Amino acid sequence: MTVNINIxxxxxxxxxxxxxxxxxEEITITQDGVAIARLVPVNQNPVKRIPGSxxxxxxxxxxxxxxxxxxILASFEG
Structure with a gap:
């Protein structure tokens, strides 16, 4: 569950x-009702990546x- 807390x-x-x-717990920090940051726990046991998987x-x-x-190229030019 995420909790919102103002700055x-x-x-x-x-x-x-x-x-x-x-x-x-996850905490979202808000400023004027807009989320600006999120505090989340650090994953102490990240999943190991396997090269070539x-x-x-x-x-x-x-x-x-x-x-x-x-x-298509023309659609990128203004």
Whole structure:
């Protein structure tokens, strides 16, 4: 569950917020009702990435770096 706290409250209670986050809670800090930051716990046991684990699942077209057709290229120009 994410809790929203305005920036003024966060300044006053920062240590307590860090304690809550360390117990697994997520805190969103808001300013004028708009989310500006999120405090989340650090993952102490990240999943190890295995190089090459997607081998055979991704294909790249032989012409992936060919110039774009003129009509598509024109849509990027203003």
């Amino acid at each position: 003024q409250e966060a300044k006053v209670a920062f240590s307590e917020l860090l304690n809550r986050v360390s117990r697994g 997607a081998k055979g699942l991704i294909t790249i077209s032989p012409d992936f770096d060919a110039p774009l057709p003129d009509d």
